[in-house]
Amino acid sequence: MIRPQSIRLFLLALWLAAPLARAADPEAVEALAKKFQAANQAFETGSYKDAIAGYEALLAGGAASGVVHYNLGDAYFRDKELGRAIFHFRKAREALPRDPDVRFNLGFARARATDRIEQKGLGAAIEAALPFTEREALRALAAAAALFFAFLAARTLTKREWLFWPELATGLVFALTVAVAAEKALYRPHFGVVTAAEAGVYSGTGKDTTLLFSLHEGAEFSVENGEADWVRIQLADGKRGWLKRQDAIF
């Protein structure tokens, strides 16, 4: 017997999933596309600051696609703003993790950063091993879950033992996709990049704090928490400290 509770839960899920099926307003998309082309045109003519302004406006208007971040990274790179270029290439990589141009430009820009920061931990390795977006990971999870539980239900109801094998196979895939989706959906590091030519990292935010080390433009870090004018950061090699917000982009 199907309980009313189950039906209510199913309807709630459908309601929450409704945004997936919602089509974007074609006129709004058209307008954004025109702005995008205009920014591209500015870039091609060497007006990098205009291109930057155009791409930033698109981001502010919700057009934060991987392509916009990528082009903005290019524009900042041409405009000699290495830190912002790296930041937007990284944002582009989040949306387009398998795009070779994005990966190349990120590596190209990173190679020009002054600070050499040793990578510790498995964060970068996991990121490289799972070149998927969050949406891709969650869709894969949904497909695997549907298949796995369908086989489970079919075996429960029909008692056909041969269904054990597809159930086992889809169960393994489901477990794998759970792990990938968890990494993508739950482990979402908030990162930043130094934009100032040189930025001090301090032991605290008060008066009598000590300068721990200095970073230079293009240095990447993860953000642990923040205050009004300061953020506490951690480098890939484990170094931590407080950095002025104005010296970086997040």
Next chain:
Amino acid sequence: MRIRSLILLALSLFLACPALGKDPVSVELATEHTAVGEGEDFQLQVTVHGSRDAKQPIIANAEAFEVQQTGTTSQVQIINGSTSLATTFLFQATPKRPGTFTIGPARLTVDGKTVESGTLAIQVVKGATQPAKESPFRVAAEIDEKAPYVGQQIVYTFRFFSRGRLTGAQLSFPDFNGFLKEELEKQKEYETVQDGARWSVTEIKLALFPQTAGALTIGPATLHGNAVVEGTRRRRGNSPFDQFFDDDFFGMRGEVKRITLRTPPLAVAVHEVPEAGKPAGYAGLIGSFQARALLSKSDVAVGDSVTLTVELSGTGNVRDARLPDLKLEGLKVYDDQPVVKTAVSDGHLGGTKTFKKALVPLKAGTVTVPAIRIPYFDPKAKTYRVAETPPLGLTVAPGTAEEAPRPAAGGQPLSKKDISVVGSDIMPIKHAGAVLSEDMGPGERLAWLLFSLAVCPALWGIAFAVDRARARRRADSGYERRSRAYRKFTQGLDRIAPDADGFAASSALLRGYLGDRFDFDGLALTPIDAERKLRPLRLSDATIRETEELLKLFERAEYGGERLDERTGERLKERLAALAKQVEKEASA
């Protein structure tokens, strides 16, 4: 027998140990020969007395001999309670040149003190001092050409003749200074009869190519080994030690003798190839050769590549073969690395050297690859000859490209060069692609997670519940009746009408409901046995009393012929509904 021997030996050593080392250490150098022939081996013995752990002594002034240690023996003697220990080091000495030499002393350092033996005078004479014994082992070396030309192949043959047992054989070839050496064929073994005796022969052949003219010498090849001479072991006395060492425990009864065999040096007179008749383009090739050439295709378009293959095969120093420069009108030539495959033919080293060239026609028409002439010197005929290929024709059709930029011979690119990077830059911007953000909103993320981790498991949960219900139905025949009792009751309640049969219908409805709900015959329920039947079902007193009252009411009305009016009917329905709800509540608790 063996155990007894071991015990006796151990006991003797135990008894001997306290006495050992008490005598002063002395060293003795001895040999049985005072005159030996050049190249004749003889044995040197260095005996160390009175030292338990003597190290190998050094024999001084032995530069005129090649000295090699061949073994060590130890002796323990107990005479009238006095024990002595001697260690003998055996050396094999081979004179290097004739003359009279003083060899020794043998020196040994014991406890920081150097102990020396006396010296020996050895006369080395040319030739042999003793008639050659019938040795069961011989070695021989020969070359098939003693006066070759520079670059001409000669075959060096080493043979080991054996009529006995040789273990641990080690063969050392000479350095072959002035020659290039190549393996000719694998070691060959066969038997032959010489001097009326059958010999086992091991034969090794090498191909040698003299590199310079003049008198060259191929040094001796040396074979070391342990010869086992069957049945020659000297029978020892009857002491326990003799029996111990003669025991089968040591496996061999024959005597093992370290031997060294050397081949005589070989003189080679190497000549330059004659200048008379030397053709232009001669590049040192010597032997006997043939050449052939072929094109991968005879029709080709301008800019396309065609492969010219030239094969030079024969016997001799084919590795040294070179092609003359090809000047081909209307063709651009790209060389590939030549490939050499060696082979043995008639006991001599030869093979094939294959040259490949990629030809790219530059204009349409007919192009001729001319005859390719490779001169070589034939040492047998002592004259120069030429290996020549026939001319080859190539028809070139007009092509779309003036020239192929990357020709290939044998399918492989030619003349690769490292790419020289002269600049670097980022990839350009993208003009196509989605502009809208691909980021997931929290709602979408939650929806996917809910679907995957809640909805799908819930659907399976439903299937599980359905399965359990089916199982319960199969196991409990009253389950279906119970589970439908209340719904059936509520449906029946709506059908009760205010008429003459209203009370009877209400009575049947209540009794039917209770019978269904608790799986008994409800229509047989009377007010009298209501408590008896309902009490065990753990219904409350109030519910049981209400049930009794209603059943009594129905009974009175039925037997009294009462008609159910509308007002009473509504109140009755309310009471019945309330009672059923209470029953459901208490029964489910």
